[in-house]
Amino acid sequence: MRIDREQATQVTMPAKEHRRTRQRAAVDEVLDETDDFISAQELHALLRARGAGVGLATVYRTLQTLADDGRVDVLRSDAGEAVYRRCVREEHHHHLVCRSCGATVEIAGPTVERWAKSVADQHGYTDVSHTLEIFGTCPRCAAA
């Protein structure tokens, strides 16, 4: 087995230069307009719908690259599908996600960071990182 969610706490790294292409711009644009997490498949469908067709493989590659560069957050829905979102904060943070509509609030939790660190230390674990996501029903969905 191999569990590896380093990007969860990874410090935003340098970010190699990449070429500017129509496809990347298109993906970027959608990410900019989208406040909630979106899957590669959805993003691909969206691009196709608005005429700016981009290959599915390219969408995946682009998102992968963005994620590697720490420019988007990656989460896994329970279905195992990876969902992406442009991250607002540069530092490490967590999410409060609406279970029904996907509306997301980014959260910074120094408390938790410290707690996680101390728990890990306590058990002798080093090179520590963590994932933490909170799910719930947002006010808007609760009202509906």
Add this chain to the structure above:
Amino acid sequence: MRIDREQATQVTMPAKEHRRTRQRAAVDEVLDETDDFISAQELHALLRARGAGVGLATVYRTLQTLADDGRVDVLRSDAGEAVYRRCVREEHHHHLVCRSCGATVEIAGPTVERWAKSVADQHGYTDVSHTLEIFGTCPRCAAA
């Protein structure tokens, strides 16, 4: 999109009665012997290796059932593969997982529970649940 990791905090529910079969016993046995998270595929291969062949679909169904009953913990490795482990604690808890060997420590963190709850409240989110996993390198692997 649909994000739904309720089982993360779901209170351990009743657990309907199920028939006792050779296959379920075999899966149970492996889970009992295994301290770390194991994937359905690995579990299936293991069973086959030790002669107690159990169909792959059955392994998946059995694990699914156990998870529904709150008898095993489910996590998703970064590869998106679901990994299972008999849970020791009955109450809600988190994991400190070794990135390299998978060794796991179960953690109870009332601090975090409270924090998550308050953050959610603060943003008007209701029906809250959360996932939190800590990854690191265990002392044994660090020494190696």
Add this chain to the structure above:
DNA sequence: TGCCGTTTTGACAATGGTTGTCACTCTTGA
């Protein structure tokens, strides 16, 4: 103990997200 309605199983097909391939195209620096 034998019988019967149900649950469970297993082999296999089907799904669906994601990645690999590879010839072709576009961006970039000189």
Add this chain to the structure above:
DNA sequence: TCAAGAGTGACAACCATTGTCAAAACGGCA
């Protein structure tokens, strides 16, 4: 402008997981 090489896209390949359905196993009951 040009060449080198990064980036693209159509499609095949992967692979974990789920659906299907007839056959087998269970448990309760007579």
